[in-house]
Amino acid sequence: MDKSDIPQGTLDLLILKVAALGPIHGYAIAQRLQQVSRDVLQVQQGSLYPALHRLENKGFLAAEWRESDTGREAKFYRLTAKGKKQLKTEADNWDRLIEAVGLVMKMPGGEGV
Amino acid sequence: MNWLGRLVHKKRLEGQLQKELQEHLERQIADFMRAGLSDQDARRKALLQFGGVEQVKEQCRDARRTRWAESTLQDLRFAARTLRKSPGFAIAAICTLALGIGANTAIFSVINGVILRPLPYRDPGRLVAVEEQLHHSGENFAFSYPDFLDVQRASTSFQSIAAYRNSGLNVTSPGEPAYVHSRQVSAGFLAVLGVNPVLGREFRPEEDQRDAAPVAMIGYSLWQERFGGNPKAIGARLMGSGNAYTIIGILPANFRFNGDRQVLTPIGQNDTIATQKRDMYSGIEAVARLKPGVTVDRANSELKAIGIRLAREYPETNSRMTFGAEPLKRQVIGDIGPTLFLLAGAVGLVLLIACANVANLFLARSLSRTREFSIRAALGAGRGRMVRQLLTESVLLGLIGGTAGVLLAGAATGWALRHLPDWLPRTQDVHVDGRVLLFAVAISVITGIIFGLVPAIRDRFDVETALRQGSRGTSPGVRRLQSSFVVAELALALVLLTGSGLMMRTILQLWAVNPGFDPHNLLTMTVTVSPQAIRSPALMRTAWKQSLERVRSTPGVQAAALDSVVPMSSDTQSVAYWTSAETTPPKNAPTAWTYTPSPGYLRTMKIPLLRGRFFTEQDRVGSQPVVVIDETLAKRVFPGQDPVGKALSIQLMGRVRIIGVVGAIKHQSLDEDASAPPEPALYVPFLQFPDEFMALTTNGMNLLVRTSTSPISVIQAVKQSVLGPTRDQPVRDIATMEQMMGDSMARRRGMLFLLAIFAGVALALASIGIYSVISYATSRRVQEIGVRMALGAQPIQVVRLFMTQGLRMALIGIAAGIAASFALMRLMIKLLYGVSPADPITFSAVALLLCVIACAAIYVPARRAARVDPMIALRYE
Numbered sequence: 001m002d003k004s005d006i007p008q009g010t011l012d013l014l015i016l017k018v019a020a021l022g023p024i025h026g027y028a029i030a031q032r033l034q035q036v037s038r039d040v041l042q043v044q045q046g047s048l049y050p051a052l053h054r055l056e057n058k059g060f061l062a063a064e065w066r067e068s069d070t071g072r073e074a075k076f077y078r079l080t081a082k083g084k085k086q087l088k089t090e091a092d093n094w095d096r097l098i099e100a101v102g103l104v105m106k107m108p109g110g111e112g113v
Numbered sequence: 114m115n116w117l118g119r120l121v122h123k124k125r126l127e128g129q130l131q132k133e134l135q136e137h138l139e140r141q142i143a144d145f146m147r148a149g150l151s152d153q154d155a156r157r158k159a160l161l162q163f164g165g166v167e168q169v170k171e172q173c174r175d176a177r178r179t180r181w182a183e184s185t186l187q188d189l190r191f192a193a194r195t196l197r198k199s200p201g202f203a204i205a206a207i208c209t210l211a212l213g214i215g216a217n218t219a220i221f222s223v224i225n226g227v228i229l230r231p232l233p234y235r236d237p238g239r240l241v242a243v244e245e246q247l248h249h250s251g252e253n254f255a256f257s258y259p260d261f262l263d264v265q266r267a268s269t270s271f272q273s274i275a276a277y278r279n280s281g282l283n284v285t286s287p288g289e290p291a292y293v294h295s296r297q298v299s300a301g302f303l304a305v306l307g308v309n310p311v312l313g314r315e316f317r318p319e320e321d322q323r324d325a326a327p328v329a330m331i332g333y334s335l336w337q338e339r340f341g342g343n344p345k346a347i348g349a350r351l352m353g354s355g356n357a358y359t360i361i362g363i364l365p366a367n368f369r370f371n372g373d374r375q376v377l378t379p380i381g382q383n384d385t386i387a388t389q390k391r392d393m394y395s396g397i398e399a400v401a402r403l404k405p406g407v408t409v410d411r412a413n414s415e416l417k418a419i420g421i422r423l424a425r426e427y428p429e430t431n432s433r434m435t436f437g438a439e440p441l442k443r444q445v446i447g448d449i450g451p452t453l454f455l456l457a458g459a460v461g462l463v464l465l466i467a468c469a470n471v472a473n474l475f476l477a478r479s480l481s482r483t484r485e486f487s488i489r490a491a492l493g494a495g496r497g498r499m500v501r502q503l504l505t506e507s508v509l510l511g512l513i514g515g516t517a518g519v520l521l522a523g524a525a526t527g528w529a530l531r532h533l534p535d536w537l538p539r540t541q542d543v544h545v546d547g548r549v550l551l552f553a554v555a556i557s558v559i560t561g562i563i564f565g566l567v568p569a570i571r572d573r574f575d576v577e578t579a580l581r582q583g584s585r586g587t588s589p590g591v592r593r594l595q596s597s598f599v600v601a602e603l604a605l606a607l608v609l610l611t612g613s614g615l616m617m618r619t620i621l622q623l624w625a626v627n628p629g630f631d632p633h634n635l636l637t638m639t640v641t642v643s644p645q646a647i648r649s650p651a652l653m654r655t656a657w658k659q660s661l662e663r664v665r666s667t668p669g670v671q672a673a674a675l676d677s678v679v680p681m682s683s684d685t686q687s688v689a690y691w692t693s694a695e696t697t698p699p700k701n702a703p704t705a706w707t708y709t710p711s712p713g714y715l716r717t718m719k720i721p722l723l724r725g726r727f728f729t730e731q732d733r734v735g736s737q738p739v740v741v742i743d744e745t746l747a748k749r750v751f752p753g754q755d756p757v758g759k760a761l762s763i764q765l766m767g768r769v770r771i772i773g774v775v776g777a778i779k780h781q782s783l784d785e786d787a788s789a790p791p792e793p794a795l796y797v798p799f800l801q802f803p804d805e806f807m808a809l810t811t812n813g814m815n816l817l818v819r820t821s822t823s824p825i826s827v828i829q830a831v832k833q834s835v836l837g838p839t840r841d842q843p844v845r846d847i848a849t850m851e852q853m854m855g856d857s858m859a860r861r862r863g864m865l866f867l868l869a870i871f872a873g874v875a876l877a878l879a880s881i882g883i884y885s886v887i888s889y890a891t892s893r894r895v896q897e898i899g900v901r902m903a904l905g906a907q908p909i910q911v912v913r914l915f916m917t918q919g920l921r922m923a924l925i926g927i928a929a930g931i932a933a934s935f936a937l938m939r940l941m942i943k944l945l946y947g948v949s950p951a952d953p954i955t956f957s958a959v960a961l962l963l964c965v966i967a968c969a970a971i972y973v974p975a976r977r978a979a980r981v982d983p984m985i986a987l988r989y990e
Contacts, residue, residue, distance in 0.1 A: 026133060027140045045141075046164035049134065050172035057119070057176055065129070070140070075133045 011051050013094060014041075016079060016087040019061060023076040025068060026052060052077060060086050120179045130173055134166060188505040195506065202478055203510070206471045209881075210514025210560065212874050213467025215521035216460040218545075218553045222526055224453050225552075226543030232442055233367070233542065235307025236402075240441035241409055243274060243399040248420065248435035256397040257430070258380070258388035260423065264399070264436055265299075267419050270412035274401035275299035276380055277371075278387070281812045282353030283644055283843065284376070288339040292641065292813075292845045293353070295376035297383055305402050306370065313347045313362035320361075321381035329358035332375035333366035351376070354811060355644035369541055370400075371445075385808040392430040392764065395809070400441060412438045433702070445538055452860060455940060459612060459871050462605045464560065466875050469598040470882045472564035475507065476595060477889050479568035507565025508558055515557025519545065522553075533866060536859035567594070595886050596922050602882045603926025604933055606875040607963050611934040613868035614955040615945055620865055622947030623858055628680065629778030631719035635850035636824040636831065637679050639813040643841045650807035654800075657814070660842065661711060663834040664818060669827040672819040674714035675799055678707075679815045680778055681853040689764040690795065692750055702764075705746055706780050706794040709802065715775060717819045723747075725757035725773030733800040738769040743777045746793030766797060782857040784946045813845070824849045864944055876966060879926075884970040887919050891978035898978055899986025908979035915978060919971030926967075927960050 018024065018032050029052075030045045055061045060083035068074035079087065119126060138159050145155035163169070174180070196203040231237045244253040245260055256264075261276045268274065277298045284293045300321035303310065310330060320328050329351055331339075340346035351358045353376065364377070380388065380397070387395035403412060420435030479486075486499055523545050530540045537543075646656035657675060664673045678686045686709075689702040708714075715727045723744055732739050740761060747756045756771045763769055777791055785791075802810075816835065820827050832844045848856075855862065891898070898911055938950035948955070 025136070027137045030137070044164045045137070045162050046134075046166065046169035047172075049130075049137075049169050050176050053173045053176040057114075057116075057178070068136075070143075072136060072139075073132070074136050075129065 010094075011047070012055060013087070013090045015048070015051055015055060016060060016083055016090065019077050019079045020084070020087060023064070023078040025074040025076050027074075029077070055083070059083075116179065119177045120182050123179070123183070126177070130170060134163075134169065138163060185505065188502055189509060191502065192506040192509045196510070199478070202474060205881075206474055206510050207514045207517060209467045209470050209878060210511060210557075211517035211521055212878070213460075213464040214511075214515045214518030214553060214557055214560065215525065216463050216518075216871060216874065217457075217556055218515075218519050218549060219522035219526045219529075220453070220456050220460045221552045222522060222545055222549045223537065223543050224457060225546070225549055227453065227537060227539045228446060228450060229548070230539075230542050230546075232445065233369075237442065238440075239272075239403045239405070240306070241271075241401050241403060241412060241438040242441050242444035243271075243401050243416070243436065243438045245394065246435050246437045247433055249433065251437070253437075254434070255394040256399055257391050257394050258383075258397055259391045260431070260434070260436075261397060261399055263423055264416065264419055267422075268401075268412075268415055270403060270407045270415050271401040272404045273301050273305045274399055275302035275305045276397050276399045277302060278380055278383075278395065278397045279372075279374065280378075280383075281641075282376055282378075283641055283841070284339075284351065284353045285644065285841065286350075286352045290841060290843060292639075292843050293335065293376050294372070294374050295353070295378060296374040297380035298377050299380055302377070302400075303364075305400055307402075308365065308368055310362035311365050312344055313360070315362050316377075316379045321379040323381060323384050325379065325382060327356045327358045327382060328361045328379065329353070330362035330364060330377040331360055332364045332373070333368070335375040336363050355647055367541075385811075386805050387809060390765075391427055401438065409438055409440060447538060449538060449860075451943065452864065455944075456864070456867055458940075459609055459868060462609055463871050463875050463878075464556070466602045466605050466878045466882075468560055468564050469602045470878050470885075471507075471510070471560075472567045473595055473598050473882060473886060475564055476568045476591060477885070479503070480591065503568060504562060504565045508561035511557040511559075511561025511564075512554070515553050515560075518557070519550065519553045529867075533859075533863050535856070536863040592890070595889070599879075599883050599886050599922050600926040600929060602875075602879040603923060603963060603967065604930035606872070606879040607927055607930025607959060608934050608937055609868065609872035609875045610959040610963065611930075611938060611955060612941060613865060613872040614959050615938060615941060615948055615950065615952060616861065616865040616868055618948040618952060618955055619944065619946045620858060620861060623783045623861070624854075626779070626783040626947075628783060628854070629720060629776050630680065632681075632850040632854055634820045634822070634824050635718070636818040636820060636828065636847070637682075637850060637853060638816050638818075638831070638835075638847040639845050640675075640816045640835050641811070641813045641842055643837065643839050645839065645841070647808070647811050650804040653807050653810065656842075657711075657799075657810070660835055660837065661713075661816075663837065664816065664831055665713075667827065667830045667834045669820050669822050669830065670818055671821050672713055672717040674717040674817050675711040675814045676714060676817060677709040677799070677810075677814060679817065679853070680780055681782065681850065681857050682815075683781065685781070688766070688795075690750075691762040694760070694762060694768060703749075703793075705742075706792055707797060708794065709797045709799045711799045714796070714817070717817045718778075719819070720778060721776040723774045723776060724755065725771070727773050727775070728796075728798040728800070730800070732772075732798045734803065736801070738766065738801055739772045739798060740766075740769040741773040741775055741796040742771055743775050743794040743796075745777045745791045746795060747774045749793055761795075763795070763797070769797075783854060784858075787946055816844075861944055861946075876963070879963075880966050880970040883919060883922065883967055884974060886922075887915055887971050888974040888977075890918065891915060891974050895978075895981060895986045898981055899983045902981070903983040903987065911979035912972070912975045915975035916968075916971055919967070919975070923964060923967035923971070927963055930963070931956060931960060 014033055015029060018029050018036075024032070026048060030048055033041060052061065056063050056077065059080060061077045062080050064076050064078065065073050066076055068076075114122065114126075141159035141162065142152075142155045145158055146152060150158065160166070232240065234240060243256075243264065245256045246253055256276060258276065265274050265276075275298060277296050280295050280297050282293050282295045284291055298316070300316040300318045303315040311333065313330070315330060316328065319325060331346070331351065336342060336346055339351075340349065346360050346363065349360050351360055358376075358378065386393055388397070401412075403409070416436035416438060420431075424431045424434065489499060490496075526543060526545075530537070530543060640660060642653055642656035642660065646652040661673060661675060664670060678684045686707045687704045688707045689704050691702055710728070712728045712730055712732070714720075715722055724747075725741075727741055728739065740763065742750075742756060742761070750756070750761075751759060756774055759771050761769055761771055775796070777794070779785055780792065780794065799814075816831075818824070818827070818831055828847055832847075835842050835844050901911065902908075934956065935951060942950050
């Protein structure tokens with residue numbers, strides 16, 4: 001199975017979803033995305049950070065520096081109340097999109113294109 | 114972290130960013146090594162998977178969205194640095210801008226305080242001034258008190274309405290005896306305005322009655338001075354003009370309404386004829402609050418209906434009267450609007466000149482910075498980025514100049530309001546508030562953009578030619594631009610000079626007007642009689658007579674007289690008159706200015722007696738009622754006849770005999786013949802004042818004193834004479850007649866003062882402008898001058914070269930200025946007197962003045978250029 005690039009704009013949704021499980025640092029988010037998507041989704045790991053910072057600056061995520069398992073300080077992201085609301089809206093949008101795309105794909109004909 | 118935090122804590126964020134990415138990579142490497150890769154391979158693979166670290170960092174910085182602010186800050190820092198490097202330029206530009214922006218801010222703060230700000234009362238949009246009016250002309254009158262009460266009872270448009278009448282009290286205790294300006298007001302006066310006393314309460318309707326016990330409200334400063342701010346002042350006594358007032362309320366410190374009055378008493382307790390007669394209009398005015406949703410128009414039509422009803426009910430007194438209302442703010446502001454907007458226009462011109470001057474400085478400087486900009490262009494700076502840099506510099510200059518300007522404006526307005534003659538309403542509302550600051554910031558930024566755009570647009574940052582040309586040489590385009598700025602500056606300066614020239618001619622013309630009396634060595638003041646005397650009319654007459662005799666025997670006094678109204682003051686007094694014995698109906702009866710002088714008045718004022726005689730001590734109560742008329746009335750009523758011996762009927766006085774005709778005088782101001790034909794006047798002897806009128810003189814009569822020396826020098830002696838043996842007759846409002854004449858032209862003098870300052874600034878800026886352009890031109894052509902002189906040119910020829918160039922600009926500027934003045938001076942026509950807005954004397958004088966100053970400003974740098982040593986000039990680069 002080929003690896004796929006993440007559809008545009010979806011990275012934010014995925015990050016919010018992962019952060020919803022509890023405070024987590026950037027590396028762990030990257031690992032989690034890879035594991036959960038069974039390596040299907042290919043995230044250029046660096047591009048995670050601009051997205052994280054954007055979400056933080058918009059107030060969807062709150063960040064805190066604290067000691068991690070390595071004994072060094074790491075930046076932990078946590079979903080805010082505002083972020084929770086955003087996650088819900090985006091998840092709903094996503095569901096509707098999937099459904100709509102699915103309906104279109106089930107149309108007869110064009111299978112062989 | 115919010116946006117501002119991200120901007121301010123940039124360093125910390127950078128550190129955190131570095132640490133966060135580092136942590137990611139460390140963990141990745143550790144994981145790869147745990148999976149069996151070597152240290153080197155793990156590191157390479159981690160970096161590969163991560164992508165470009167620097168790119169990621171840049172994207173993270175973008176996510177902060179502070180980039181534009183950062184580069185603006187960078188521009189600002191750079192601009193500040195370049196300005197510091199050329200302090201001469203920066204100081205010249207900042208001072209010029211401070212003058213221009215300061216003058217505009219000052220005038221705007223006045224317009225803001227006087228015209229734009231709402232009146233300082235609750236819901237001021239619903240406040241109206243209600244007036245009694247002559248219904249054929251709409252001319253405003255004071256209210257007669259019975260009419261006011263009828264309007265108060267009948268009207269339904271007003272939530273509340275109150276009357277007020279200015280008066281005065283000789284306060285004798287507590288504290289030092291002194292005259293205090295007071296006001297008689299209706300119950301509920303403060304409620305109309307929506308003002309609450311700081312302590313106590315205001316008058317109740319039952320206190321606003323003839324026989325009620327005397328009560329008073331006092332002003333905050335009187336409370337502080339005479340009661341030490343003690344709250345026990347409520348219920349305490351205030352002795353004023355022989356009455357013991359119980360204090361029931363204290364006014365707020367900042368409360369002002371039509372001036373500052375420190376004692377209020379109920380108008381209903383006034384039992385003189387001032388409030389009793391329906392045809393007595395003794396300075397009572399009214400203010401009302403409209404019911405919500407009621408318009409001024411509706412109130413007006415209701416008032417007109419009441420006027421018609423009262424005219425039917427009281428035909429003898431009311432047939433020519435009606436009532437009207439106008440927004441209170443309009444009454445307070447009066448007709449000052451056009452004058453202020455004229456001033457705003459004048460300072461606008463000053464700002465334009467300042468702009469042109471700074472733009473010229475900027476242009477000259479940008480030329481010498483051509484190399485710098487070319488290099489930056491060569492290094493890859495875009496044109497937009499460089500224009501932005503130039504604009505940042507000019508806006509920064511504008512803001513610094515604006516800050517200095519606001520400080521200047523604040524100080525200058527404060528000083529001017531304290532020291533200039535009183536010619537503005539609402540001065541207590543003039544200060545620098547948020548709106549004024551916003552205005553100042555806006556014009557600073559706009560100014561900065563305007564003068565900054567000129568060089569920015571001109572510069573094409575043509576790398577190649579610029580580098581080749583170096584910093585020398587000048588393009589004809591730049592010279593033309595500079596010259597047109599100078600031409601515009603000179604033209605604008607000429608407009609302002611013409612304006613102040615016309616104003617000055619007006620004032621000179623006014624001083625030359627013959628007022629009909631001799632204003633030199635004439636002293637005026639208001640005097641009262643002892644509270645002991647006001648018990649009976651007879652006592653009062655004696656007290657007045659004794660005061661006058663004491664003054665007459667004072668050294669330095671030639672003559673003295675009493676009068677109810679002094680010419681050149683704002684007081685007015687007029688009555689209706691009839692030539693027939695039939696005094697009804699008084700509808701449309703003509704009125705005349707009325708003076709009630711004592712004998713000796715004519716000698717004191719030096720008004721010429723044309724026919725018959727003036728009053729003597731024998732014309733008193735009980736003798737035949739007499740009157741003296743002025744020549745205007747004589748001509749109007751008895752054309753071609755001798756009025757002496759004829760009879761005249763006068764409102765409130767009845768049938769009287771004319772005993773003399775005197776010369777006409779100016780009543781309120783020297784320019785009154787400009788707006789209307791001369792108004793007739795009649796003189797009623799004070800000594801024939803009936804008993805019921807004597808109570809009206811309690812507040813004071815005007816004393817006129819003709820002195821043999823400077824009037825100022827006898828003030829003290831006259832004061833002592835009036836004060837009397839009982840020392841309870843204080844004197845107030847002392848002024849020489851010349852001061853009063855000056856005050857009667859206060860608005861014009863204020864205008865002249867301000868226009869002269871603005872014109873002076875404009876002249877200075879324009880001459881600096883022309884000076885710097887010629888200096889610049891000479892400095893650019895040093896080599897050429899050197900060559901010319903080496904080839905035998907004389908210094909005079911070099912001077913002539915630059916003089917010709919400069920004078921051409923000056924003459925074009927002057928011509929343009931004259932044309933503009935010709936069109937603009939018509940706006941001033943209402944302020945002018947005895948001089949045409951196209952006055953050739955003024956026009957040629959200011960043109961000559963500007964020409965001379967321009968010549969001087971050109972000559973200095975031209976002369977310097979002619980003195981250069983050819984050898985040095987040729988080597989100069």
